[in-house]
Amino acid sequence: MNPATRLLLIEDDPQLGRALLKSLNDSVYATSWARSVEDGDLYLQTQRFDAILLDLGLPDGSGLDVLKHMRRRNDLTPVLILTARDAVEDRVRGLDGGADDYLVKPFAIPELLSRVRALVRRSSGFASSLWRLGELTLDVDARVLRVADTAVDLSPREFQLLYLLARNAGRVVSRASLEEGVFDLGEEPESNAIEVHIHHLRRKLGGQRIRTVRGLGYLLEAE
Numbered sequence: 001m002n003p004a005t006r007l008l009l010i011e012d013d014p015q016l017g018r019a020l021l022k023s024l025n026d027s028v029y030a031t032s033w034a035r036s037v038e039d040g041d042l043y044l045q046t047q048r049f050d051a052i053l054l055d056l057g058l059p060d061g062s063g064l065d066v067l068k069h070m071r072r073r074n075d076l077t078p079v080l081i082l083t084a085r086d087a088v089e090d091r092v093r094g095l096d097g098g099a100d101d102y103l104v105k106p107f108a109i110p111e112l113l114s115r116v117r118a119l120v121r122r123s124s125g126f127a128s129s130l131w132r133l134g135e136l137t138l139d140v141d142a143r144v145l146r147v148a149d150t151a152v153d154l155s156p157r158e159f160q161l162l163y164l165l166a167r168n169a170g171r172v173v174s175r176a177s178l179e180e181g182v183f184d185l186g187e188e189p190e191s192n193a194i195e196v197h198i199h200h201l202r203r204k205l206g207g208q209r210i211r212t213v214r215g216l217g218y219l220l221e222a223e
Protein backbone atom coordinates (compact mmCIF):
# COMPACT_ATOMS: atom_id res chain seq x y z
CA MET A 1 0.00 0.00 0.00
CA ASN A 2 1.28 3.41 -0.92
CA PRO A 3 2.14 5.20 2.34
CA ALA A 4 0.96 8.47 0.83
CA THR A 5 -2.62 7.19 0.51
CA ARG A 6 -4.79 9.94 1.92
CA LEU A 7 -8.19 9.36 3.45
CA LEU A 8 -10.83 11.74 4.73
CA LEU A 9 -12.97 10.43 7.57
CA ILE A 10 -16.24 12.35 8.05
CA GLU A 11 -17.70 11.18 11.33
CA ASP A 12 -19.11 13.13 14.27
CA ASP A 13 -18.97 10.43 16.95
CA PRO A 14 -15.82 11.32 18.96
CA GLN A 15 -15.13 7.82 20.27
CA LEU A 16 -15.66 6.05 16.94
CA GLY A 17 -13.79 8.81 15.12
CA ARG A 18 -10.73 8.51 17.36
CA ALA A 19 -10.73 4.69 17.11
CA LEU A 20 -11.04 4.76 13.31
CA LEU A 21 -8.38 7.44 12.95
CA LYS A 22 -5.95 5.34 14.97
CA SER A 23 -6.68 2.11 13.06
CA LEU A 24 -6.40 3.84 9.69
CA ASN A 25 -3.22 5.70 10.52
CA ASP A 26 -1.70 2.50 11.95
CA SER A 27 -2.46 0.95 8.56
CA VAL A 28 -0.25 3.45 6.73
CA TYR A 29 -3.06 5.78 5.65
CA ALA A 30 -2.70 9.50 6.24
CA THR A 31 -6.17 10.30 7.54
CA SER A 32 -7.84 13.67 8.10
CA TRP A 33 -10.92 13.86 10.29
CA ALA A 34 -13.92 16.09 9.63
CA ARG A 35 -16.85 16.13 12.04
CA SER A 36 -19.61 17.88 10.09
CA VAL A 37 -20.99 18.50 6.60
CA GLU A 38 -19.41 21.97 6.59
CA ASP A 39 -16.06 20.63 7.75
CA GLY A 40 -16.15 17.83 5.17
CA ASP A 41 -17.05 20.21 2.33
CA LEU A 42 -14.15 22.45 3.30
CA TYR A 43 -11.60 19.63 3.35
CA LEU A 44 -12.83 18.34 0.01
CA GLN A 45 -12.59 21.73 -1.64
CA THR A 46 -9.09 22.40 -0.42
CA GLN A 47 -7.33 19.01 -0.45
CA ARG A 48 -7.17 15.85 -2.51
CA PHE A 49 -7.95 12.47 -1.01
CA ASP A 50 -7.79 8.92 -2.32
CA ALA A 51 -11.00 7.86 -0.60
CA ILE A 52 -13.68 9.23 1.75
CA LEU A 53 -15.27 7.40 4.67
CA LEU A 54 -18.62 9.06 5.17
CA ASP A 55 -21.00 8.88 8.13
CA LEU A 56 -24.62 9.79 7.26
CA GLY A 57 -25.90 11.28 10.52
CA LEU A 58 -23.93 14.49 10.99
CA PRO A 59 -24.77 17.38 13.35
CA ASP A 60 -25.46 19.89 10.56
CA GLY A 61 -27.02 17.59 7.96
CA SER A 62 -26.67 14.29 6.16
CA GLY A 63 -23.49 12.78 4.80
CA LEU A 64 -25.48 12.42 1.58
CA ASP A 65 -25.23 16.22 1.26
CA VAL A 66 -21.43 16.02 1.28
CA LEU A 67 -21.63 13.31 -1.38
CA LYS A 68 -24.02 15.37 -3.47
CA HIS A 69 -21.83 18.48 -3.24
CA MET A 70 -18.73 16.56 -4.33
CA ARG A 71 -20.37 14.78 -7.21
CA ARG A 72 -21.82 18.08 -8.38
CA ARG A 73 -18.28 19.45 -8.50
CA ASN A 74 -17.41 16.30 -10.48
CA ASP A 75 -15.18 15.20 -7.64
CA LEU A 76 -14.93 11.45 -8.31
CA THR A 77 -13.06 10.52 -5.15
CA PRO A 78 -14.48 7.15 -4.08
CA VAL A 79 -16.84 7.20 -1.11
CA LEU A 80 -17.54 4.47 1.40
CA ILE A 81 -20.68 5.20 3.41
CA LEU A 82 -20.60 4.23 7.07
CA THR A 83 -24.17 3.95 8.21
CA ALA A 84 -25.87 2.94 11.42
CA ARG A 85 -29.12 2.95 9.52
CA ASP A 86 -29.54 -0.30 7.69
CA ALA A 87 -32.65 0.95 5.92
CA VAL A 88 -32.58 -0.14 2.29
CA GLU A 89 -33.66 3.33 1.21
CA ASP A 90 -30.55 5.01 2.66
CA ARG A 91 -28.26 2.58 0.90
CA VAL A 92 -30.07 3.01 -2.40
CA ARG A 93 -29.96 6.78 -2.05
CA GLY A 94 -26.27 6.62 -1.23
CA LEU A 95 -25.40 4.37 -4.13
CA ASP A 96 -27.65 6.29 -6.53
CA GLY A 97 -26.01 9.48 -5.32
CA GLY A 98 -22.63 8.18 -6.41
CA ALA A 99 -21.29 6.36 -3.35
CA ASP A 100 -19.05 3.40 -4.20
CA ASP A 101 -19.75 1.12 -1.28
CA TYR A 102 -21.31 1.10 2.18
CA LEU A 103 -20.66 -0.54 5.50
CA VAL A 104 -23.30 -0.90 8.21
CA LYS A 105 -22.25 -0.07 11.77
CA PRO A 106 -21.09 -1.72 13.88
CA PHE A 107 -18.36 -3.20 11.69
CA ALA A 108 -15.07 -4.92 12.39
CA ILE A 109 -11.92 -2.91 11.65
CA PRO A 110 -10.38 -5.59 9.37
CA GLU A 111 -13.55 -5.47 7.26
CA LEU A 112 -13.29 -1.68 7.02
CA LEU A 113 -9.63 -1.87 6.04
CA SER A 114 -10.35 -4.44 3.37
CA ARG A 115 -13.13 -2.27 1.89
CA VAL A 116 -10.86 0.78 1.92
CA ARG A 117 -8.09 -1.14 0.14
CA ALA A 118 -10.55 -2.27 -2.55
CA LEU A 119 -11.85 1.28 -2.95
CA VAL A 120 -8.40 2.83 -3.30
CA ARG A 121 -7.37 0.12 -5.75
CA ARG A 122 -10.42 0.73 -7.93
CA SER A 123 -10.03 4.47 -7.73
CA SER A 124 -6.61 4.46 -9.35
CA GLY A 125 -8.50 4.19 -12.67
CA PHE A 126 -9.80 7.73 -12.10
CA ALA A 127 -6.38 9.24 -11.53
CA SER A 128 -6.33 10.80 -14.97
CA SER A 129 -9.84 12.26 -14.52
CA LEU A 130 -10.90 10.25 -17.58
CA TRP A 131 -13.86 7.90 -17.39
CA ARG A 132 -14.15 5.29 -20.10
CA LEU A 133 -17.10 3.17 -21.01
CA GLY A 134 -16.79 1.43 -24.35
CA GLU A 135 -16.20 4.15 -26.91
CA LEU A 136 -17.41 6.87 -24.54
CA THR A 137 -14.79 8.88 -22.67
CA LEU A 138 -15.79 11.48 -20.09
CA ASP A 139 -13.09 14.00 -19.28
CA VAL A 140 -14.19 15.22 -15.89
CA ASP A 141 -11.81 18.19 -15.67
CA ALA A 142 -12.53 19.54 -19.13
CA ARG A 143 -16.21 18.54 -18.90
CA VAL A 144 -15.96 17.04 -22.34
CA LEU A 145 -17.46 13.88 -23.72
CA ARG A 146 -15.73 12.00 -26.50
CA VAL A 147 -17.59 9.47 -28.58
CA ALA A 148 -14.94 7.37 -30.29
CA ASP A 149 -12.45 10.18 -30.96
CA THR A 150 -14.87 13.01 -31.53
CA ALA A 151 -15.37 15.63 -28.80
CA VAL A 152 -19.01 16.33 -28.01
CA ASP A 153 -20.01 19.40 -26.01
CA LEU A 154 -22.45 18.85 -23.18
CA SER A 155 -24.31 21.41 -21.10
CA PRO A 156 -23.43 21.25 -17.39
CA ARG A 157 -26.70 19.44 -16.71
CA GLU A 158 -26.22 16.95 -19.51
CA PHE A 159 -22.73 16.30 -18.23
CA GLN A 160 -23.97 15.74 -14.68
CA LEU A 161 -26.74 13.47 -15.92
CA LEU A 162 -24.36 11.36 -17.99
CA TYR A 163 -21.93 11.25 -15.11
CA LEU A 164 -24.62 9.88 -12.76
CA LEU A 165 -25.66 7.27 -15.33
CA ALA A 166 -22.04 6.33 -16.10
CA ARG A 167 -21.30 5.95 -12.43
CA ASN A 168 -24.13 3.42 -12.26
CA ALA A 169 -23.65 1.89 -15.71
CA GLY A 170 -25.76 -1.24 -16.14
CA ARG A 171 -28.02 -0.29 -13.24
CA VAL A 172 -31.28 1.63 -13.25
CA VAL A 173 -31.10 5.14 -11.79
CA SER A 174 -34.46 6.53 -10.71
CA ARG A 175 -35.74 9.75 -12.18
CA ALA A 176 -35.98 11.19 -8.66
CA SER A 177 -32.27 10.51 -8.07
CA LEU A 178 -31.36 12.11 -11.37
CA GLU A 179 -33.46 15.19 -10.58
CA GLU A 180 -31.82 15.42 -7.20
CA GLY A 181 -28.35 15.13 -8.71
CA VAL A 182 -28.92 17.51 -11.59
CA PHE A 183 -31.01 20.29 -10.09
CA ASP A 184 -30.25 22.43 -7.06
CA LEU A 185 -32.34 22.20 -3.96
CA GLY A 186 -35.28 24.62 -4.26
CA GLU A 187 -35.15 24.61 -8.05
CA GLU A 188 -38.41 23.42 -9.51
CA PRO A 189 -37.68 21.71 -12.79
CA GLU A 190 -40.46 21.06 -15.30
CA SER A 191 -41.88 17.59 -14.79
CA ASN A 192 -40.38 16.42 -18.09
CA ALA A 193 -36.99 18.14 -17.61
CA ILE A 194 -35.05 14.90 -17.17
CA GLU A 195 -36.70 13.38 -20.26
CA VAL A 196 -35.70 16.41 -22.28
CA HIS A 197 -32.07 16.23 -21.15
CA ILE A 198 -32.01 12.47 -21.77
CA HIS A 199 -33.35 13.09 -25.27
CA HIS A 200 -30.52 15.54 -25.99
CA LEU A 201 -27.95 13.21 -24.47
CA ARG A 202 -29.12 10.31 -26.62
CA ARG A 203 -28.69 12.39 -29.73
CA LYS A 204 -25.19 13.42 -28.67
CA LEU A 205 -24.16 9.89 -27.70
CA GLY A 206 -25.45 8.46 -30.93
CA GLY A 207 -27.59 5.35 -30.65
CA GLN A 208 -29.78 4.13 -27.83
CA ARG A 209 -27.20 3.66 -25.13
CA ILE A 210 -29.53 5.11 -22.52
CA ARG A 211 -32.49 2.84 -21.92
CA THR A 212 -35.77 4.00 -20.43
CA VAL A 213 -36.95 1.48 -17.87
CA ARG A 214 -40.60 2.33 -17.64
CA GLY A 215 -41.81 3.27 -14.18
CA LEU A 216 -38.28 2.91 -12.74
CA GLY A 217 -35.86 5.29 -14.40
CA TYR A 218 -32.95 5.20 -16.82
CA LEU A 219 -30.02 2.92 -17.43
CA LEU A 220 -26.79 3.46 -19.34
CA GLU A 221 -25.89 0.21 -21.09
CA ALA A 222 -22.67 -1.22 -19.67
CA GLU A 223 -20.55 -2.58 -22.49
Ligand code: CA
Nearest residue numbers: 012055057058
Ligand atom coordinates in the same frame (compact mmCIF):
# COMPACT_ATOMS: atom_id res chain seq x y z
CA1 CA B 1 -23.09 10.20 13.23
